[in-house]
Amino acid sequence: MLTRRHIRVKVMQCIYALIQSKDDSLPKQEKFLKVSIANTYSLYLLWLSLFMELHQRAANQIDLASKKYLNTKETAFPDELKFTKNKLLLQLIQSQTLKEELTNRKLDNWYLNEEYVKLIYNAILESTIYKNYMNSNDNSYESDKQVIIELFKEVIAPNDKIYEYFEDDKLTWIDDIPIVNTFIVRLFKKAKAQQKPDYFMPKLLKDKEDMDFANQLLSKTLLKNDALEKEIEGKTPNWDKDRIADVDAILLKMAICELLHFPSIPERVTINEYLEIAKEYSTPKSSIFINGILDKLTKEYKAKGKLNKMGRGLL
Template sequence: MLTRRHIRVKVMQCIYALIQSEDDSLEKQQKFLNVSIANVYSLYLLMLSLLLELHQLAQKHVSASSKKYLADEQDNFPNKEKFIHNKLLVQLAENTALKEALDSRKLNNWYLNEEYIKIIYKDMVESKLYQKYMQSTENSYEEDKEIVIALFKEVVAPNDKIYEYFEDDKLTWVDDIPIVNTFIVKRLKKAKEDSTFSFFLPKLLKDEQDMVYAKNLLSKTLLNNAEWEKEISAKTPNWDKDRIAEIDHILLKMAICEFVHFASIPEKVTINEYLEIAKEYSTPKSSIFINGILDKVVKEYKANGKMQKIGRGLL
């Protein structure tokens, strides 16, 4: 689920938090990093379970409407139970492994905050997407999958109330929401009628090496902070430190750390990754500034042998 770029962002957040709190405890920041990365998976489970909550609320509405004497809007549909029989939603609802994952992490957020589900449900049933789906007489897994993906993209993901809720719950989730939402859409697109329970419970990290990389990047950047400061100062003699954005400073240190301590990562990969992060998290001109500094560092380190890269993809 998480790529190396996402991991770099997590490390950046940790270093930024350390600077803001003026706490130089490496152990504390490593713990923060572990929790921050683990919380991405909790957010994934919560967003996926939100679909389950909408499905359950739809079942309650259909059940309630069947007991009414007066007709409501549901009665205008060829099959008012079409949404609750949606094959992908039923597949998720019957996924016991997903339920166990939610229970084991005590992720009962929507049970405690059901007003958010009601808000999204109202937006959903009033949407043209839902209306068109409910008017259709087609009955296929592909159609059911398409409507779930479309509703997630157009109704669920853009909902401001959900965004505000996650922002208040865990600050790091603000940056994680786009990552998780994009992953969910990609995952749902690949879903098949015979997908196993585990398909909807992917690994958070590709392998253990990703976590090792995250911890090493954090520790080596912080432990060599003074050295990286000198490098940046030497390459920016006409700049006051206060004129360099805090995020730019952090990204430069992380990139220089990768040049020196991560021999298997090509310098071009490092530069491209941090330029992309700068475009998203720092000032409009940051990527140009960072690119100029890193270019100087690479040329110097190659000349004096300080940067030794090994492995494939280095040409």
């Protein structure tokens, strides 16, 4: 789910939090990093559990409607049960591994905040996407899958109230939302009628090396802070560290740390990654500023033989 770029962003956030709090405790920041990465998966699970709650609410509403003496034809569809029979939603409901993970993590947010489920459910009912789906005679898995994807992209994910809820719950989720939302859409698009039991429980990180990379990047950047600052000095006219934006300074130090202390990562990969992060998280001119300094440093390191890169990625 998380790529190396996402991991770099997590490390950047940790260092930024350290600067703002003036707390130089490395163990504390390592713990913060671990929790921040783990919380990304919690956000993913909460989105899936929201779909499960929406399905349950739809079933409850149909049950209530069936007990009424009168049925309003204006709201009738060819099959009033169609949404509750949605095959993708049923896969989520029937996933035992998903249920167990939600229970283990005690993610009962929607049970405790039912008003958000009601809010989203009502928005779904009012949407053209839902009405077209309910009026359609197409009962295929692909049709069921497509309507959930469209509802998520157009109705659920853009909802301001849900966004505010996630923002208030955990600050790091603001940066995680685009990552997780994109992943969910891709996951749903690849979903098939017959899935493995753990399909909706993907790995958060590709392998142990990713977590090792996160910890090493954090610790080396912090422990070598003074040396990294000296690397920047003189590489920009009238350099004054107090005039460089905090995020730019952090990204520069992280990038230099990778160039000098991560031999298996090609320098071009490092530079490109931090330029992209700068475009998203810093000022409009930051990527140009950072690129200029890293370009000078890379040439200098190569000339002095300090850029010792090795590994399959360099062949």
